[in-house]
Amino acid sequence: MGRRPLLAAVGWLATTVAATLVGLGAIRLVGDGITGTPGGVRDQREVASALASPEPAPPASGGPTGSPTPTAAPASPTPTVSPTATAAQRSFATPGGTAVAECGPAGVRLVTWSPRQGYWVKETPDRGPDDHVEVRFEGPAGEHELKLRCVGGQPVAESHD
Numbered sequence: 463m464g465r466r467p468l469l470a471a472v473g474w475l476a477t478t479v480a481a482t483l484v485g486l487g488a489i490r491l492v493g494d495g496i497t498g499t500p501g502g503v504r505d506q507r508e509v510a511s512a513l514a515s516p517e518p519a520p521p522a523s524g525g526p527t528g529s530p531t532p533t534a535a536p537a538s539p540t541p542t543v544s545p546t547a548t549a550a551q552r553s554f555a556t557p558g559g560t561a562v563a564e565c566g567p568a569g570v571r572l573v574t575w576s577p578r579q580g581y582w583v584k585e586t587p588d589r590g591p592d593d594h595v596e597v598r599f600e601g602p603a604g605e606h607e608l609k610l611r612c613v614g615g616q617p618v619a620e621s622h623d
Contacts, residue, residue: 557578
């Protein structure tokens, strides 16, 4: 075997080893960004604390993503009290999505809202605090509007007359 083929084989081997090491180093640098859970894993106490936080979640935006999923939700908003919520905070569900509102000295305020699969938020929600707030979910089955106000210090859904 001549000197030239031997040098070519050693060069190829060195290049392959260097490329593999660079790739492994890049994966190690990025680490959890590729294979881990975004934001890390939280325990129950951290989740409860994050849910009880008064900071609003970023509003959902964009168009529909995926096909609609049939739901057994009632046609009118149904308030449900969250176990981690404060006394003046309540969840509401419509066939188009859910929202959490709370009452305070300045009125009702939307804390979070989330469209169901196949639905999207039609316009930027009126978050408050105000006398009433609203969020509209739109999807293939139509538009579902959720209007909320405070009665006796508790958020309630306004009836659609």
